[in-house]
Amino acid sequence: MTDLFKQLEPATQGTREATSALLDDARWNDDGLIPAIAQQHESGEVLMMAWMNRAALEETLATGRVCYWSRSRGKPWRKGESSGQVQRLVAVHLDCDGDTLLLSVDQQGPACHTGRRSCFYIALGQEAAEIDSAPLMDPAELYGQR
Amino acid sequence: MTDLFKQLEPATQGTREATSALLDDARWNDDGLIPAIAQQHESGEVLMMAWMNRAALEETLATGRVCYWSRSRGKPWRKGESSGQVQRLVAVHLDCDGDTLLLSVDQQGPACHTGRRSCFYIALGQEAAEIDSAPLMDPAELYGQR
Numbered sequence: 001m002t003d004l005f006k007q008l009e010p011a012t013q014g015t016r017e018a019t020s021a022l023l024d025d026a027r028w029n030d031d032g033l034i035p036a037i038a039q040q041h042e043s044g045e046v047l048m049m050a051w052m053n054r055a056a057l058e059e060t061l062a063t064g065r066v067c068y069w070s071r072s073r074g075k076p077w078r079k080g081e082s083s084g085q086v087q088r089l090v091a092v093h094l095d096c097d098g099d100t101l102l103l104s105v106d107q108q109g110p111a112c113h114t115g116r117r118s119c120f121y122i123a124l125g126q127e128a129a130e131i132d133s134a135p136l137m138d139p140a141e142l143y144g145q146r
Numbered sequence: 147m148t149d150l151f152k153q154l155e156p157a158t159q160g161t162r163e164a165t166s167a168l169l170d171d172a173r174w175n176d177d178g179l180i181p182a183i184a185q186q187h188e189s190g191e192v193l194m195m196a197w198m199n200r201a202a203l204e205e206t207l208a209t210g211r212v213c214y215w216s217r218s219r220g221k222p223w224r225k226g227e228s229s230g231q232v233q234r235l236v237a238v239h240l241d242c243d244g245d246t247l248l249l250s251v252d253q254q255g256p257a258c259h260t261g262r263r264s265c266f267y268i269a270l271g272q273e274a275a276e277i278d279s280a281p282l283m284d285p286a287e288l289y290g291q292r
Contacts (some may be wrong), residue, residue, distance in 0.1 A: 003243075007261045007269070008268065008277060008280065009285070010260070010278065011277040012280055013278060013279060014276060014277065015276065015277040015288055016274050016275065016276050016277075017274070017276075017277075018269075018273070018274060019270050019271060019272065019273055019275045021272060022268065022270065035181055035195065037183055037192060038196065039192055043190070044185075044189070044190020044191070046183060046248050048183055048241070048248040049181065049183065049241065052264075057270075060257040061270065061271070061272040062272055065186040077262045082239070085225050086244070089281045091269060092270045093264075093266035093267065093268055093269055093270065094266070094268040094270055094275070095194070095195065095265040095266050095267075095268070096258055096259065096260055096262075096265045096267065096268075098268075100195040100265075100266075104194050105190035111257040114155045114156070114242055114243055114244065116242075117292065118200050119241040119242045119243075119246075120240070120241050120246075120248040121225070121239065121241075121242070122154065122163075122168065122240040122241070122244075123237060123238070123239055123241055124168065124207065124239065124241075125165060125184050125204075125207070125236045125242055126165065126204075126208055127164070127165055128162050128164060128165060129162065129163050129164070129165045129168050129240070130160065130161065130162050130163075131154060131158065131159055131161040131162075131163075132159060132160075132239075133159060134158055136154065137156070137259065138173075
């Protein structure tokens with residue numbers, strides 16, 4: 001953990017710091033990425049987790065529309081650009097040691113590419129797992145609409 | 147994404163699968179780890195993100211007490227073993243492509259090593275960031291109590 005995050009540990013509510021200084025010291029991984037958790041702002045439902053590089057985070061802060069970094073496509077991924085299911089930004093928090101982001105968002109329709117609201121639909125038990133939500137819409141329809 | 151996760155994409159609610167088969171196909175990273183998001187079960191508050199290897203996840207499912215893998219210490223980390231602030235497991239979900247876990251937990255006291263309830267206390271704006279929660283207790287007290 002860097003000195004800046006260490007310094008902020010005992011900070012009282014309302015303490016301010018430059019975002020750029022925090023992003024300089026954030027713990028981007030070897031690919032320059034940080035995991036970003038997206039949570040629906042009023043319900044608290046965790047919708048998905050994806051990755052951001054610094055440019056994607058800065059764009060998200062500037063535009064209010066969530067932009068990730070697609071590891072599979074190797075390029076910025078403006079959520080909803082192919083599905084139409086845009087994520088608007090409500091707030092972003094960085095965690096105590098600067099290695100994870102929590103995005104509070106307003107997600108239109110399904111967040112998941114399977115057509116489900118959330119990506120977390122496989123409930124694990126010790127022996128058996130169970131699918132606990134059904135698609136809201138057919139993915140073919142989701143990716144057909146532009 | 148593996149065939150098993152692909153196969154489950156259109157699955158209806160209630161579809162069952164062996165947990166071991168899902169864990170065989172889950173996308174553990176090069177260090178054998180998957181990120182695990184911990185969410186307080188009744189409030190929806192996202193408390194922290196840490197990492198699990200397969201053994202930590204299997205122990206968590208078997209015991210109902212959350213066990214992570216500590217990357218800094220290179221060993222299992224039974225949450226609360228030094229702070230006393232145990233996390234009980236309520237439910238675990240794996241996501242659509244098998245590379246992230248969402249833990250629904252019952253967290254005693256602060257989840258964060260700084261003494262705060264949640265690790266996500268640095269609210270980022272475009273120019274300035276602000277600390278938006280104060281420690282519930284002094285970390286010295288947290289790690290003094292056993």
